[in-house]
Amino acid sequence: MPIPKDVRVIDTMLGIPTRADRADWYSWFKPLLRDAESRQAFEMPAQYMFKGVPKIDECDDYIAWTVEQMDRFNIEKALVGFGEQPHEIEAKERFPDRFFFDAPVDPNGGMDEVRRIKRLHRDYGISAISVFPSGTFPQVPINHKYMFPLYATAAELDIPVLLNVGIPGPRIPMENQRVEHLDEICWFFPDLKIVMRHGAEPWEALAVKLMLKWPNLYYSTSAFAPKHYPKAIIDYANTRGADKIIYAGYFPMGLSLDRIFSELENVPFKDEVWPKFLRDNARRVFKLD
Numbered sequence: 001m002p003i004p005k006d007v008r009v010i011d012t013m014l015g016i017p018t019r020a021d022r023a024d025w026y027s028w029f030k031p032l033l034r035d036a037e038s039r040q041a042f043e044m045p046a047q048y049m050f051k052g053v054p055k056i057d058e059c060d061d062y063i064a065w066t067v068e069q070m071d072r073f074n075i076e077k078a079l080v081g082f083g084e085q086p087h088e089i090e091a092k093e094r095f096p097d098r099f100f101f102d103a104p105v106d107p108n109g110g111m112d113e114v115r116r117i118k119r120l121h122r123d124y125g126i127s128a129i130s131v132f133p134s135g136t137f138p139q140v141p142i143n144h145k146y147m148f149p150l151y152a153t154a155a156e157l158d159i160p161v162l163l164n165v166g167i168p169g170p171r172i173p174m175e176n177q178r179v180e181h182l183d184e185i186c187w188f189f190p191d192l193k194i195v196m197r198h199g200a201e202p203w204e205a206l207a208v209k210l211m212l213k214w215p216n217l218y219y220s221t222s223a224f225a226p227k228h229y230p231k232a233i234i235d236y237a238n239t240r241g242a243d244k245i246i247y248a249g250y251f252p253m254g255l256s257l258d259r260i261f262s263e264l265e266n267v268p269f270k271d272e273v274w275p276k277f278l279r280d281n282a283r284r285v286f287k288l289d
Contacts, residue, residue: 004274007278010076010077010247010288011079012286015253016062018062032170045170052259069251077098079128080099084120100286102130107131108137110146117153128195129150134168148188162197165182179200191216196217198222217244224250225259238268238270
């Protein structure tokens with residue numbers, strides 16, 4: 001069945017730009033980039049993987065512009081990274097029903113980061129935390145001891161943790177994001193909801209096996225154009241995993257909404273899977289009700 005038109009979508013990875021260029025979007029892990037092309041030529045550090053990175057026009061109100069793009073594609077709510085920047089606070093105040101937030105966190109921060117998570121949850125009601133293990137500096141693997149305070153905090157607050165898994169797009173080492181690292185975390189933190197981001201490739205079959213094994217493990221489709229969704233993930237959603245696969249885009253970081261939603265038309269999800277994928281699973285996992 002093609003994508004249903006009557007389902008209000010929840011996008012679990014979307015960005016609100018603050019300017020038309022991306023000069024400062026990825027500066028936080030630039031020290032990890034060693035090749036000249038990544039450091040100097042790319043607009044975004046995984047640009048070699050993406051065709052047609054969206055162009056952002058200069059405008060006076062990027063928050064309203066973002067909501068307009070969401071409205072064009074029937075996106076009811078979007079999960080946006082929250083670093084306590086003025087435009088993020090403004091977006092929360094102006095459109096509290098359209099945005100919910102995850103806080104990107106750095107395991108190298110230790111207890112300072114734990115205290116920051118609790119403060120952001122108390123003061124702003126963040127719905128999740130997120131970690132890019134290969135993008136931390138120094139790099140921290142998914143199952144490293146530095147990660148455990150973050151997991152414990154998320155479990156205590158009953159919010160999910162979003163983890164990049166699989167080979168990273170930027171040209172940085174992959175070891176920290178091997179999917180098998182999740183097995184120990186799911187076992188040690190059975191009450192912690194864990195959502196995989198960015199594909200899990202080339203270990204997507206293992207990701208499915210782990211989701212079958214662990215009830216607290218989920219998968220989101222962030223940073224993948226729909227025509228490249230792994231077959232193992234589509235098959236799992238259509239069989240035993242309808243409640244485990246969550247829609248996430250990658251706009252405007254690397255994919256346009258036009259491309260995402262035109263390609264979704266050809267994803268062979270079963271009729272009953274679409275509402276769960278586009279809305280219901282996110283609503284349940286992030287407690288949006």
